[in-house]
Amino acid sequence: MSFDHFEYKGVRFARGLHTEESIKQAENEFEVFDDDIYIVTYPKSGTNWMIEILNLIKEKGDFAKTNALPIYIRSPWYETVGSQEFIDKLEPPRIIASHLPHHVFAKSYFKSKAKIIYTMRNPRDVIVSLFHFASVLKIFTPTENFQNFIEDFIQGKALFGSWFDHVKGWMQMKDDERFFFITYEELIQDLRGGVIRICKFLGQELDDAQIDSVVEHSTFKSMKDNPMSNWTQLPSDVMDQSKGTFMRKGISGDWKNHFTVAQSEYFDKIYQEKMKDFNMSFFWEQSS
Numbered sequence: 001m002s003f004d005h006f007e008y009k010g011v012r013f014a015r016g017l018h019t020e021e022s023i024k025q026a027e028n029e030f031e032v033f034d035d036d037i038y039i040v041t042y043p044k045s046g047t048n049w050m051i052e053i054l055n056l057i058k059e060k061g062d063f064a065k066t067n068a069l070p071i072y073i074r075s076p077w078y079e080t081v082g083s084q085e086f087i088d089k090l091e092p093p094r095i096i097a098s099h100l101p102h103h104v105f106a107k108s109y110f111k112s113k114a115k116i117i118y119t120m121r122n123p124r125d126v127i128v129s130l131f132h133f134a135s136v137l138k139i140f141t142p143t144e145n146f147q148n149f150i151e152d153f154i155q156g157k158a159l160f161g162s163w164f165d166h167v168k169g170w171m172q173m174k175d176d177e178r179f180f181f182i183t184y185e186e187l188i189q190d191l192r193g194g195v196i197r198i199c200k201f202l203g204q205e206l207d208d209a210q211i212d213s214v215v216e217h218s219t220f221k222s223m224k225d226n227p228m229s230n231w232t233q234l235p236s237d238v239m240d241q242s243k244g245t246f247m248r249k250g251i252s253g254d255w256k257n258h259f260t261v262a263q264s265e266y267f268d269k270i271y272q273e274k275m276k277d278f279n280m281s282f283f284w285e286q287s288s
């Protein structure tokens with residue numbers, strides 16, 4: 001997984017999206033408000049899905065209101081260079097995205113009442129999604145060597161560092177009342193149920209018709225067909241849409257079409273080793 005990068009506190013960041021200054025600023029100076037809601041994820045874990053869901057919940061399912069802006073402006077990643085301009089225009093409660101690991105997250109968050117929704121995904125599917133995205137997003141040097149890609153991912157050489165550290169870092173907060181976690185796979189299995197749980201966490205009361213609208217507009221098909229949500233408005237020097245689409249497959253288990261048996265066994269072994277002291281089990285551990 002090759003991209004022009006720098007390291008900060010053991011984590012790889014991409015030049016072109018980040019600078020040392022933007023990351024230090026995000027960590028030390030960014031001002032978190034008590035009513036903010038943060039969508040935190042390791043890349044390719046369902047960030048945009050959650051952006052769509054949360055903005056629709058905020059507007060009680062009113063699609064015309066949420067769909068006025070492209071998704072990456074509706075809820076910018078606050079660590080990205082240039083994002084402050086868009087964050088300054090957000091109406092409260094601000095819904096802000098971030099891929100930052102726990103140990104680099106805004107210090108002011110930890111003194112605030114702001115909420116975090118952390119979404120996780122089967123790391124095998126994260127690898128596959130990222131592998132395809134690496135040929136589309138211009139900051140990456142495309143590669144066809146899937147084995148090397150897996151190896152880089154395992155060694156934490158991916159954008160935003162190690163998946164294992166990210167998940168373990170953030171899940172230290174699992175019992176904090178400001179923190180809610182959910183998996184991509186749970187949303188695939190029962191989107192409506194997920195939306196209802198998220199509303200409860202946020203203290204948002206939506207009626208059945210409003211929930212139906214949130215679900216209708218956040219399905220994979222709706223988002224894939226929606227130019228405000230499918231990233232097709234990005235210029236070709238940022239994303240080469242001829243090489244693939246941001247809204248690619250939107251399923252769980254696509255890793256089975258990419259990993260060989262040997263790669264799958266190898267990854268399982270590493271996974272067991274790295275997660276052995278982690279006292280939680282995930283949906284994908286039963287089904288993979």
Ligand code: PPS
Nearest residue numbers: 043044045046047048049129219220247248249250
């Ligand atoms: S990023 O670049 O890190 O912000 O990407 P992220 O949004 O986290 O993840 C992109 C993957 O999520 C899929 N996606 C969805 N799946 C199901 N339903 C909905 N509504 C949805 N929206 C986005 C998207 O297709 C990417 O996964 P893959 O496996 O590549 O299709």
